[in-house]
Amino acid sequence: MDFIQGLDFSKIGELLLYHRESPMIFSSGLFFLLFLCFLPIYMLLRKRTLLRIIYVTLFSLYFYYKSSGIFFLLLVAGATSDFIIALLMEKTFHRERLRRFFVILSTCINLGVLGYFKYFNFLVDLGGNFLHFIGGWFGIPVLESITVVHFDIFLPVGISFYTFQTMSYVIDVYRGRIKPLHRWIDYIFYVSFFPQLVAGPIVRAIDFIPQIYRRPLVTRSEFGEALFLIVSGLIKKAVISDYISLNFVDRIFDQPLLYHGVENLLGVYGYALQIYCDFSGYSDMAIGIALLLGFRFNINFDTPFQSATITEFWRRWHISLSTWLKDYLYISMGGNRKGRFRTYINLLITMLLGGLWHGAGAKFILWGALHGVALAIHKFTMHLFPRCKAMGKDMKPFWRVMGVIVTFNFVAFVFIPFRADNMLVVQNVLHQIFYDFQPALIPQIIAGYPYVLAMMLLGYIAHFIPKKVDHRIQGAITASPLVLQAFYLLLIVFIVFQIKSADVQPFIYFQF
Structure with missing residues (x-):
């Protein structure tokens, strides 16, 4: 009774109310x-x-x-x-x-x-x-x-x-x-x-x-899958994404001219990883929580940075949005059924509107336009060179590796206007990368940002490891006793609260 009397119910009530700032x-x-x-x-x-x-x-x-x-x-x-x-x-x-x-x-x-x-x-x-x-x-x-x-x-x-x-x-x-x-x-x-x-x-x-x-x-297998998705989503969002955002990426994009080209380039790669871990982490948690309730959602991200073409990227990135745009906008405008030129126009319009869906601003329209142009160029290239139509595992290893490198860098650089507050920031980031690179400073940068770079390396390694490794980890979680599964979740929650900042960082896509 003394414990109950000591509780401040006014604070509990305040906690349960809506607060715009949190x-x-x-x-x-x-x-x-x-x-x-x-x-x-x-x-x-x-x-x-x-x-x-x-x-x-x-x-x-x-x-x-x-x-x-x-x-x-x-x-x-x-x-x-x-x-x-x-x-x-x-x-x-x-x-x-x-x-x-x-x-x-x-x-x-x-x-x-x-x-x-x-x-x-x-x-x-x-x-x-x-x-x-x-x-x-x-x-x-x-x-x-x-x-x-x-x-x-x-x-x-x-x-x-x-x-x-x-x-x-x-x-x-x-x-x-x-x-x-x-x-x-x-x-x-x-x-x-x-x-x-x-x-x-x-x-x-x-x-x-x-x-x-x-x-x-919910079967035992589904429970293990749900727990794996929730744990991996928490790690992606609250450990990797939030940490590199607060300790590196935000600083670069706030004042790009204070940092050399190598740091700006790492900031670009860091933001690509940040937005992926943030959004796919949320999707993983959403899919996992729904699965615990007996509902199965389709996958929303399928290791998109492993894509070897921009078309493949959009089959792997934000799948629920890309398929929505395809089914209700692109196909409704005629898709690829009205000739090649009309196909290119339809792709451009679809991606322009997809960019506008993300936000009301010229930077989102530019982001969508660049992706639309890239998709149209890829379609045109496949028409000119029919032998290049192979995608995914059908591509020869060398060309697939080269395609992954080119596609990832295109996607990462197009994310610059997506992240930047204005076009001046975009200009400054690109200026530092192309005119003030200074590779001799790389050892100092590694020494100055050891934890950030380690977190980025961890994120990219986890992204590029074969899917069978994920399946083995998921299988190990599923096979574990319930007590051990609860321990895994509590351990991750403990790690999250040790690493996270004082304020909870909203998901990037909350603003969309």
Whole structure:
């Protein structure tokens, strides 16, 4: 009783409320605590389908509240809109024009909401710059003197992910690939399912919905796989990504001119590893947590830096987004069915919009454009040299190694504008690499950043080791007794809390 009286319940209540400066993420201690409380009740409701759906939905909405506050109501409103529209499309199955109107209406609502929260200030900037240009060109002082005002618009976490998810549902209903759900809570469950809610992967309804009604049974093998994914995701995100970010990459990109070319190049390679470990680490944890609950998601990253061509890279990187763009944008524009030139244009438009999906800014458009051009060049090269069509394991070892080196460096350098705060930073980073390289300083750099370089080396070695090594580690975890498995998880959590900074570092893709 004395212990209970000594507890400060006001602090516990404060901890459970939303705080804009510290959204809840998978690598936080609070999430692990809440998840451990959530899991036993979930297991008790395994045979009670409706109660289980309601329970998980409420937990998911609370999880999103802890990430974005009152904007969880926006998610519910958007999901409800698409739920109703899908039912209306089913009732008007034989009226094609009306069904097309409904799918257009859903698309306009979703993109309109996304556009307001994510692109409003960007569009205001574009409009202001255009008016200034017109005013200067035609000598109109009123237009030249217009002041652009930015609005303080909060970007709800994960809005790009769940918007694309609900859009794919409505489009698939329209195309006749799936039947619409008839129970509102089932659809809210699908959209809000907390493992993938705030940073993906983008889960298709055709893959997810059938799993809702199955009794969640997790085999020993699946439990071992889930534990392996959660542990590896924690290591990637909270150990490798956060450490090299705080202790090296952020410093380079904040003041590139203070560092020599070798350090800037290492910063570029460090950021490529950072964003991979950050995003794939989150995906691993999301897939692992979902698997513990009896849901299987498709893989979202497949060792993308082992790709030998840019086309192969996009088959391995952020797979849920790249396949979404292919199925709902690229193919809808005609794909490769309308001639080679149209194929190149479709690729460029798809990647431009893919870049814009990542953020409202010229740097994201540039990033998407460079990838679009690279994909078009690769397609053109394969047309000119049919013998070069071999990809993956079909390539000869020498050419595959050369392809991996070229593709990785292209991807890493194109990440520079993605990471940089502005184009001046991009210019300074490239200037230092190409005009102030100074390789003689490499021994000093190694001595100055031993832990950072060791962490980067560890990350890249882990990325390039054969998959069979991963499978052996996963098999060893699966074969371990439950007590030993719990020890593995506690050990990793202990390491994470020893290495991490005082503040929890949000996932990079939270801002998208």
